[in-house]
Amino acid sequence: MSDILIAGEATLRELVPLDRAAIDQVEAAFVSLATEAVAMPPILRLDVPAHRGEVDVKTAYLPRFESFAIKVSPGFFDNPALGLPSLNGLMLVLSAKTGVTQAVLLDNGYLTAVRTAAAGAVAARWLARPDAKRAAVIGAGEQARLQLQALTLVRDIETVRVWARKQTAAERFAIEIREMLGLRCEVAADIGAALHDADVAITTTPSREPLVGVDDLHAGLHITAMGSDTEHKNEIAPAALADARYICDRLSQTRVLGELRHAIASGTCGADAVFPELGEVIVGRAVGRASAHDVTICDLTGTGAQDTAIAALALERLRAAGKGTAFCNG
Numbered sequence: 001m002s003d004i005l006i007a008g009e010a011t012l013r014e015l016v017p018l019d020r021a022a023i024d025q026v027e028a029a030f031v032s033l034a035t036e037a038v039a040m041p042p043i044l045r046l047d048v049p050a051h052r053g054e055v056d057v058k059t060a061y062l063p064r065f066e067s068f069a070i071k072v073s074p075g076f077f078d079n080p081a082l083g084l085p086s087l088n089g090l091m092l093v094l095s096a097k098t099g100v101t102q103a104v105l106l107d108n109g110y111l112t113a114v115r116t117a118a119a120g121a122v123a124a125r126w127l128a129r130p131d132a133k134r135a136a137v138i139g140a141g142e143q144a145r146l147q148l149q150a151l152t153l154v155r156d157i158e159t160v161r162v163w164a165r166k167q168t169a170a171e172r173f174a175i176e177i178r179e180m181l182g183l184r185c186e187v188a189a190d191i192g193a194a195l196h197d198a199d200v201a202i203t204t205t206p207s208r209e210p211l212v213g214v215d216d217l218h219a220g221l222h223i224t225a226m227g228s229d230t231e232h233k234n235e236i237a238p239a240a241l242a243d244a245r246y247i248c249d250r251l252s253q254t255r256v257l258g259e260l261r262h263a264i265a266s267g268t269c270g271a272d273a274v275f276p277e278l279g280e281v282i283v284g285r286a287v288g289r290a291s292a293h294d295v296t297i298c299d300l301t302g303t304g305a306q307d308t309a310i311a312a313l314a315l316e317r318l319r320a321a322g323k324g325t326a327f328c329n330g
Contacts, residue, residue, distance in 0.1 A: 005103040005315070005324040012107045015317040018114050018146060020153055022313065023125070026118040027282065029309035032062040033250065034279030040304050043253070045230075052077040054230075060304035067093050067102055069311035071304070073112060091311045103315050103324070115310040116302060117146035119249065120224045123298035124200055125154040126281050127247060127288045128222040132199035133158045138191060138211060138235070139204035139227065140164035140173035145180075147202045147226065152181060155200065160185040163194040165205075192216055203227050203235040210237035210262075217243055219293040226300040231257045236297060238268035244295040246275045247288055250303050258301040 016022065032038050040060035047054050053076040061068045073089040080086060091111060093103040105111060124132070132155045137144050140162055151157060160183050164170040170187045177185040188194035195201050195216045201223045203212060212223065217240055227235045236259045246260070254260040255271070263269040276286030278298060289296050318324045 002100065002102075002329070003326040004101050004329050005318055006106065006327055007103065007314070007318055007324040008106045009108045009110050011318070011323050012105060012110055012314055015321060015323060016111065016114060016310065016314050018117055018150055022114055022310065023118045023121045023150065023153060025309050025313045026115050026306050027122045027125070028064065029062060029303070029305040030122060030249070030277075030279035031282055032064055032279070033303070033305050034277060034283050034285060036063045038062050038305060040250070043257075043304075048076070058302070058304035058307050060308045061096060062305055062308050065308060065312040066096055067308070067312050067315055068096050069093050069304075069308045071112065071307040071311075073109065091307060093311050093315050101329070103318065105311060105314055111310050111314060112302075112307070113142060113146055115306040116143060116226060116300070117150040118310070119300050119302070119306055120147045120202060120226055121150035121154045122282075123224045123247075123278060123300060124151050124222065126278065127296040127298055128155055128200045129220055129289070129292055132222070134197055134199045135160045136188070136194040136198035136201040137162045137173075137204065138164075138194060138201065140166070140169040141204060143226070144173065144202070144204040145176065147204055147224070148177060149181065151200060151202065152183070157183060157200070159183065161188040161194040161198065162186075163188040163191050195221070200224070205235060206233055207235050208232055209234060210240075211235050212240055213237045214239040214243050216240065217295050219295065221295050222289070223297045224300060225259055225297060226302075228259050228299070229257065229301050231261060234259065234262045238263035238266040241297060242268050244297045245288065245290070246297050246299065247278055247281060248275060248299040249278055249301055251275055251277055253301050253303065254299045258299045259297070260299060
């Protein structure tokens, strides 16, 4: 048996930054979903209600990669009171040819954060207007920062408006964005003000009630909605979804846990309605933005394909750099 590489979060942060290479790697995963015989089972979800815990397990085999990942992603939301982070997790990387374990990536959710932000950038690359300069960010957490950072790698953003339920969080976000990205960033009084003249909007909250309504839409707007990754979350009102060009990461998945789920539940969309996936737009099999006046919404729920893609990149860079601890599995 060959050695298993073990790498921690610090090493993975060093070797797999949020950059154009990471965006291209995740874009390749979307292309695979549209063009290859990908094996991607439904998400396995375990709830631990006694401790406000949930665990998601995602995986996918993509023929273009020599490895595949199995990601275990726990979220235990009473942890801060115990002095522990709410989110952690790891990825197992296995050979797609033999099934032999190649690496254990103890990333504490870092690689998931990178691939999620990279997916948002892919959506903006293919759906936002090329001349987009004004961004709106709904939410002010880690993913809001990463999504905006990734967006600036594919569009020349100049100004940002942020809204969050806690104004102090929004104000802190604005200061950090000015310092980190050198952008003009203002705190919006409400969601309508944030989206008023935005070219690109990113929703990054765990909201259970719609935040963006049909009245918030205007010609030319693109929205990347990435907060609704479980059945109970909902950021975009069904009427707004129906009033735009809807694109998703995986249709079978968004029907059961994305924004589309709520549009189906409300009767706004039929349960068997067909919408394009982002990979199909990338390879030219479906239309995303047809004109500068279109309103586009990309529903990103996160896929095992993205996890395999970012894990494959991490393993490649670990090997190239000679990093990680080799564990002899003999």
